[in-house]
Amino acid sequence: MQKNEMVTVTIEDIGVNGEGIGKVDGYTLFIKDAIIGDMVEAKVMKAKKNYGYARLMRIIEPSRERVEEAVCPMARKCGGCQIQEMKYDRQLRFKEDKVRGNLTRIGEVPEKLLAEKMEPIVGMESSEGLEQPFHYRNKAQFPIGTDKEGHVITGFYAGRTHSIIPNTDCALGAKVNEEILKCILAFMEEYRIPAYDETLHRGLVRHVLIRYGFRTKEIMVCLVINGNTLPHGQELAERLSVIEGMTSITLSINKEKTNVIMGNTIKSLWGQTYITDYIGDVKYQISPLSFYQVNPVQTEKLYGMALEYAGLTGDETVWDLYCGIGTISLFLAKKAKQVYGVEIIPQAIEDARNNAKINGIENAEFYVGKAEEVLPQYYADYEREHGGEKAHADVIVVDPPRKGCEESLLQTMVDMQPERIVYVSCDSATLARDVKVLREKGYEIERVRAVDQFPHTVHVETVCLLSRNK
Incomplete structure (x- = not known):
């Protein structure tokens, strides 16, 4: 197999990072955005001795497991949802097979024992009006950057890069996130607050962390900044505070040249420095630095x-x-x-x-x-x-x-x-x-x-x- 070669492949499995896996004359190819059952045309981008990586050029024949249209238009560009284009019941089977496969292959657990002891995967009920579950995350961290025209943008990193795919409406996050992000971007443009540039280690606003209490409806916004203060911060706090449920607005100070998102120092801009939520009948206080299941x-x-x-x-x-x-x-x-x-x-x-x-x-x-x-x-x-x-x-x-x-x-x-x-x-x-x-x-x-x-x-x-x- 040679680099830039065009091949036709039928996808037979999915890799640990969500890539489709198929074989051409016994040679294994990993192809992002392809799912089990797809027949695709792909271009070989990297060829090693026994396997290679290829780019999906077109779907010749879509899998029966493929959804007609992904809910999020950014699904293929963004690195967040690796298998959104696969029907949900097939996602569940893939995950259950992954756990079973690891336990038998790596853990050397006898298949007969697992057949007796392994219980069916616990899936998530569909979102209202949709066939699949969405808007389930109570926490999201959005990098802030600048596009080629100099406008402040936010979204998510493209897979395995630090290039921001602009998107304020993530299909996995709480619906209120979009209103919050648009408010922050407008504020930054108005007051010319610079986004952080991680290459030059210059600029101010690095990330925005949003947490949402699904039971309490409380909202936390934390801006991660490369400095000690946010100019006109009280003006931003006033604008955000009118959003229903807003409970905590803080700054996280991170002046290090690092990929670590949060700094260790938290400063209050408005309200509390935490929100509360429940799991079952147990109440939790959640701060910007708390680990809490999403x-x-x-x-x-x-x-x-x-x-x-x-x-x-x-x-x-x-x-x-x-x-x-x-x-x-x-x-x-x-x-x-x-x-x-x-x-x-x-x-x-x-x-x-x-x-x-x-x-x-x-x-x-x-x-x-x-x-x-x-x-x-x-x-x-x-x-x-x-x-x-x-x-x-x-x-x-x-x-x-x-x-x-x-x-x-x-x-x-x-x-x-x-x-x-x-x-x-x-x-x-x-x-x-x-x-x-x-x-x-x-x-x-x-x-x-x-x-x-x-x-x-x-x-x-x-x-x-x-x-x-x-």
């Missing part, structure tokens, strides 16, 4: 499942590792004897303690630090302080970042001999790797289920219950 409808299902898998009766000691602002911890605390949460971000632990307080929960305790350091240290200290007696947990819940758990943490978890480990994962590949380790150390899968937390993207959450072999 799809509240599916999060309630996800956490409800984690709680069900934990099998609590009221007598258990539970550890919740990577607890964030205590979202799962507080769910668990209502059914457990005692919950201990661990999170590396001090601000998140502050939020977790405050969230416990506002919910009247007194049986949840929180530690700041890396889970892979805090838990082993606790285990060693307990043994020393209790004359060789081992620390024990009845249930351990773990919800790590994409990289999964370090093996030292998995070993300490096993040493504490919990009856059940509930593993909540945002990356089924690292889940599978860790499940392999836990199965080798005396735990076995009892239940596993995927949850579609992010419709129209390739991402999927998974909840896995492992029980200790007697």
Whole structure:
């Protein structure tokens, strides 16, 4: 296969980043924007020995799994929705197959066992008036830039680039986002507030963060700036404050030359520095720096499942590792004897303690630090302080970042001999790797289920219950 060669390909699978996968005379090609069942004409852009990347030139014969028209006109340009052009029921099958495939291939879980233990994926109900779910995200971060004519723009980055695709009406975000963004862009044009240029490290406004409380209808707007103040900031605050539900308008100071979006210093422009929202009957205060699941409808299902898998009766000691602002911890605390949460971000632990307080929960305790350091240290200290007696947990819940758990943490978890480990994962590949380790150390899968937390993207959450072999 040569670069610039034109080929006809039938798409047979989807890659981890949402690219269609097809073969030409045994040679594998990855083709963005093509979906399973499409027959396409594509141009080879990069050719390696055994595989290559091609650009979709035209669809010769569309797949039966393809929607007639994508809801968002920017779907192909934007890097946010990799599989929006695929029918929703097919998206769900793809995600379920992805989890199953990773558990069998990477985790070496026998297919026969998975056939017994894996439950059907939890999809999301369709949006009002649409065949597929949209407008489900309660958080969005919009980069601010300048187009070739010098106008201030916002939108999303094109896939694998930092080129902004102008778009104020994202089909995944809350509908109020467009009104907020148009207000900010008009303000910047009027007062000639410069957008940040990441190449030159000049300009002021870098990003706009918007959070929306689906239950409370409260809105947060946070402008990330390359400076200490926003000229005419009070004028902008006055304009934004009239939007129904506006609760918090803040500035995040980020003067570093970095791809990290948020700065650590938050300054109030108007209102509170947080909004509140609920998952189930648990109330949370959410600040600009808080980690909070972006799809509240599916999060309630996800956490409800984690709680069900934990099998609590009221007598258990539970550890919740990577607890964030205590979202799962507080769910668990209502059914457990005692919950201990661990999170590396001090601000998140502050939020977790405050969230416990506002919910009247007194049986949840929180530690700041890396889970892979805090838990082993606790285990060693307990043994020393209790004359060789081992620390024990009845249930351990773990919800790590994409990289999964370090093996030292998995070993300490096993040493504490919990009856059940509930593993909540945002990356089924690292889940599978860790499940392999836990199965080798005396735990076995009892239940596993995927949850579609992010419709129209390739991402999927998974909840896995492992029980200790007697």
